[in-house]
Amino acid sequence: MDFFIQLFSDPIAFWNSHTLLIAQIGINSIIAASMFIVLYSGQLSLAAPGFMAIGAYTSTLMSLYWHTPLSLNIAAGVVFAAVVGVLVGLPVLRLRGVFLAIATIGFIEALRLGVILNVPITGEGLGLKNPDADPLGGVNLVLISLAVVLFLMWRLTKGRLGSAWSAIRQDELAALSQGIHVARYKMIAFVLSAVIAGFAGGLEAHLNFFVDPGDQQYGVTRAVQVLSFAVLGGSGYFVGPVVGALVVTTLPWIFEQARDYINILTGAFLIAVIVFRPQGIVGRGGLAIIKPSWWPRRARVSASTPG
Amino acid sequence: MRAVDGVSLEVKQGSIQGLIGPNGAGKTTLVNVVTGYVPFQSGHAWLQSDEVTGLPAHRIAALGISRTFQNIRLFKDLTALENVVVGMHTRRRDDTLAQLATLPMFRRDQRSRLDEARRLMETVGLAAKDIGGRPAGTLPYGDQRRLEIARALALRPRLLILDEPAAGMNPSEKQGIRELIERLNRDGLTILLIDHDMRLVMGVCQRVAVLDFGRKIAEGTPDEVSTDAGVIKAYLGTRGDKEVASAPGAAGVDEAEEALEASGGGSDVEPLHAILEVHDLTVSYGAVTAVRGASLRVAAGEVVALIGANGAGKSTILSTLSGLIRPDSGTAVFDGLDLTHASSAAIVRHGLVQVPEGREILARQSVLENLELATWGGRRDRAAIRKEIEAVMKRFPILGERRALRAGTLSGGEQQMLAIARGLLAKPRLLLLDEPSLGLAPQMVDEVFSAIEEIHKEGTTILLVEQNALRALEIADRAYVLETGQIRLTGSGDDLLHNPAVRRAYLGG
Numbered sequence: 001m002d003f004f005i006q007l008f009s010d011p012i013a014f015w016n017s018h019t020l021l022i023a024q025i026g027i028n029s030i031i032a033a034s035m036f037i038v039l040y041s042g043q044l045s046l047a048a049p050g051f052m053a054i055g056a057y058t059s060t061l062m063s064l065y066w067h068t069p070l071s072l073n074i075a076a077g078v079v080f081a082a083v084v085g086v087l088v089g090l091p092v093l094r095l096r097g098v099f100l101a102i103a104t105i106g107f108i109e110a111l112r113l114g115v116i117l118n119v120p121i122t123g124e125g126l127g128l129k130n131p132d133a134d135p136l137g138g139v140n141l142v143l144i145s146l147a148v149v150l151f152l153m154w155r156l157t158k159g160r161l162g163s164a165w166s167a168i169r170q171d172e173l174a175a176l177s178q179g180i181h182v183a184r185y186k187m188i189a190f191v192l193s194a195v196i197a198g199f200a201g202g203l204e205a206h207l208n209f210f211v212d213p214g215d216q217q218y219g220v221t222r223a224v225q226v227l228s229f230a231v232l233g234g235s236g237y238f239v240g241p242v243v244g245a246l247v248v249t250t251l252p253w254i255f256e257q258a259r260d261y262i263n264i265l266t267g268a269f270l271i272a273v274i275v276f277r278p279q280g281i282v283g284r285g286g287l288a289i290i291k292p293s294w295w296p297r298r299a300r301v302s303a304s305t306p307g
Numbered sequence: 308m309r310a311v312d313g314v315s316l317e318v319k320q321g322s323i324q325g326l327i328g329p330n331g332a333g334k335t336t337l338v339n340v341v342t343g344y345v346p347f348q349s350g351h352a353w354l355q356s357d358e359v360t361g362l363p364a365h366r367i368a369a370l371g372i373s374r375t376f377q378n379i380r381l382f383k384d385l386t387a388l389e390n391v392v393v394g395m396h397t398r399r400r401d402d403t404l405a406q407l408a409t410l411p412m413f414r415r416d417q418r419s420r421l422d423e424a425r426r427l428m429e430t431v432g433l434a435a436k437d438i439g440g441r442p443a444g445t446l447p448y449g450d451q452r453r454l455e456i457a458r459a460l461a462l463r464p465r466l467l468i469l470d471e472p473a474a475g476m477n478p479s480e481k482q483g484i485r486e487l488i489e490r491l492n493r494d495g496l497t498i499l500l501i502d503h504d505m506r507l508v509m510g511v512c513q514r515v516a517v518l519d520f521g522r523k524i525a526e527g528t529p530d531e532v533s534t535d536a537g538v539i540k541a542y543l544g545t546r547g548d549k550e551v552a553s554a555p556g557a558a559g560v561d562e563a564e565e566a567l568e569a570s571g572g573g574s575d576v577e578p579l580h581a582i583l584e585v586h587d588l589t590v591s592y593g594a595v596t597a598v599r600g601a602s603l604r605v606a607a608g609e610v611v612a613l614i615g616a617n618g619a620g621k622s623t624i625l626s627t628l629s630g631l632i633r634p635d636s637g638t639a640v641f642d643g644l645d646l647t648h649a650s651s652a653a654i655v656r657h658g659l660v661q662v663p664e665g666r667e668i669l670a671r672q673s674v675l676e677n678l679e680l681a682t683w684g685g686r687r688d689r690a691a692i693r694k695e696i697e698a699v700m701k702r703f704p705i706l707g708e709r710r711a712l713r714a715g716t717l718s719g720g721e722q723q724m725l726a727i728a729r730g731l732l733a734k735p736r737l738l739l740l741d742e743p744s745l746g747l748a749p750q751m752v753d754e755v756f757s758a759i760e761e762i763h764k765e766g767t768t769i770l771l772v773e774q775n776a777l778r779a780l781e782i783a784d785r786a787y788v789l790e791t792g793q794i795r796l797t798g799s800g801d802d803l804l805h806n807p808a809v810r811r812a813y814l815g816g
Binding site: 155159163171173181182 | 363381385
């Protein structure tokens with residue numbers, strides 16, 4: 001409760017005491033936007049943490065060895081992520097549904113276990129120290145970036161690109177019959193998602209003094225967390241995954257006293273949303289709560305009256 | 308397996324060309340080949356001077372062949388208008404930069420696209436003002452069919468292919484579709500129409516081609532085609548080794564038919580003591596009514612056939628009887644058990660067993676395993692189960708020989724035998740057979756039918772659904788003729804065999 005009391009009674013103090021949280025919400029929201037693009041085009045890709053790792057390591061290594069400016073480092077990470085996105089997308093995008101999900105998990109695990117934990121320059125299991133990081137100052141950059149990314153999402157889903165993406169999501173065969181080059185539009189979405197994830201990775205590395213090669217950072221655990229943003233928030237509208245990221249990232253702070261049980265709480269909340277709000281928090285039907293068919297209903301009074 | 312084999316077809320500019328054929332004839336496969344959905348081994352396709360052979364589907368669409376789908380494929384969560392706007396994809400400039408900058412140009416273009424989408428919806432008879440903003444999946448069935456046509460028109464096609472646009476529609480909706488097709492054609496659109504509804508195809512098309520087993524067996528004006536002996540044979544099937552000349556309608560005894568219809572189709576032959584009694588059954592799938600007020604009776608020991616063209620509601624009646632579908636209204640009682648409320652399992656235990664259309668065997672399991680699975684549940688006595696399986700294998704010796712083979716490697720006829728054998732293991736008193744001759748070569752049809760006759764001789768009552776009407780009528784004691792969900796005629800097998808109205812139920816006219 002303290003969390004909300006401070007948020008509403010003294011926003012400035014809240015900002016100062018929760019800067020790291022706000023920055024993390026921003027980062028996660030950008031990653032959620034990356035997830036949104038692939039889902040919006042009908043692809044269940046879990047590759048985002050892999051592209052984040054590429055963005056994070058590329059920019060941190062450049063800063064460590066060449067002392068190049070932050071903007072150049074992040075831009076290089078983004079370009080590298082895009083190139084890898086094309087290379088991975090070519091074979092992998094022939095797959096659909098869970099098969100694509102499994103293949104993309106294969107990609108992020110191969111990258112983390114096979115490359116990052118094995119190549120000396122990445123610091124292997126020890127990770128990288130990043131003395132140039134700026135945790136508190138970075139928050140403004142994160143929030144501005146988030147605003148730009150959200151604007152992009154909003155506009156892209158309105159135009160020809162977005163129209164083709166939603167057609168593909170709803171029915172690939174029907175999209176083909178409308179003359180839509182399905183393979184090309186899927187690739188555009190996949191690479192754009194890689195670009196945004198690589199960007200988020202570079203930003204996130206800039207917020208921490210240490211690049212951690214752990215599973216919860218660039219592995220399956222992170223992939224599942226990103227997926228939960230979309231499931232929770234809803235993936236039909238670009239705001240959805242961002243709302244999901246906000247909720248998932250904030251929950252541990254709201255229930256600070258119950259830190260030990262936070263995973264159980266988050267899980268229960270996720271299940272509740274899936275059961276009562278299958279389209280996610282943001283979706284069709286306003287804020288209506290949907291009672292599943294097995295939910296006990298009050299016995300209805302018989303329509304026929306005796307006598 | 309050749310689904311389409313050496314077919315040539317020419318659609319004249321500005322005409323309506325029909326493409327018909329019995330179930331499994333390869334009509335949809337042909338469309339899928341022409342539109343780039345299915346790869347093919349040999350042949351060529353041209354759209355005017357453009358060769359479309361081997362192009363990917365999206366290129367073919369962009370060249371101007373637009374299509375609808377047999378089972379509607381709208382973008383269900385997009386609004387009706389958005390669906391039509393997607394159809395304009397190929398003639399829309401890439402506006403990514405314009406929309407990023409939110410230029411007024413983008414807004415203006417979007418407004419003109421929406422206007423055009425509204426006009427297209429009005430063209431196909433949809434009120435854009437009322438339903439344009441609704442998600443396509445929530446529209447009534449008939450409107451979804453029309454919306455799919457509007458979306459196809461948004462491509463500004465040179466050729467529009469309609470794959471069963473009137474499927475599942477009631478007569479007045481069908482009339483509406485017919486008028487729409489004629490209107491689009493008058494406005495200069497070339498149309499290739501595929502449909503099972505002969506009244507529609509024969510009424511609207513200038514020329515009709517007929518496919519059977521992947522080959523073109525006839526082409527000509529509707530009149531030529533509907534009296535063609537080969538076409539009648541393809542639709543009504545053949546009678547053992549007899550000649551087609553005796554097929555109903557070939558002799559053209561219209562007066563006899565009229566008399567028969569006037570007399571109410573000889574309902575006097577219906578049995579008094581029925582083991583199965585169906586009264587006024589109405590069944591629908593969502594907005595589509597498949598069966599409208601059907602009544603029928605089957606007495607113990609009979610073979611009764613339900614015949615009628617594709618989509619007449621035959622399989623729906625069977626599935627309702629086995630408890631897989633619940634009817635909207637009407638009753639169905641089998642030997643004291645209310646079939647409209649009992650569970651499927653209870654219905655099978657009571658002795659009513661369905662052999663489904665398409666056989667539905669487990670292709671990767673062996674023949675023996677398929678049979679063993681049929682004895683699952685209930686009886687635990689292994690020795691007795693063995694004996695039952697051996698008995699069934701004796702009844703179908705071919706299954707005994709192939710017991711160790713994977714069921715998927717059997718021929719179509721053998722798979723059908725397996726499906727029937729599996730049904731017999733459930734100890735039916737009434738066996739429902741759904742299209743046992745579907746997709747089988749003629750001599751296999753003979754074998755399957757003689758097996759059915761033998762099962763009947765051993766005392767099992769049979770309700771048989773068949774498109775191959777002549778074969779079914781030969782072995783049936785009585786038959787009901789279904790047309791668009793209603794029972795049109797009933798009589799003894801022999802009577803109907805010589806009744807030209809049967810041909811009309813299949814070929815229209």
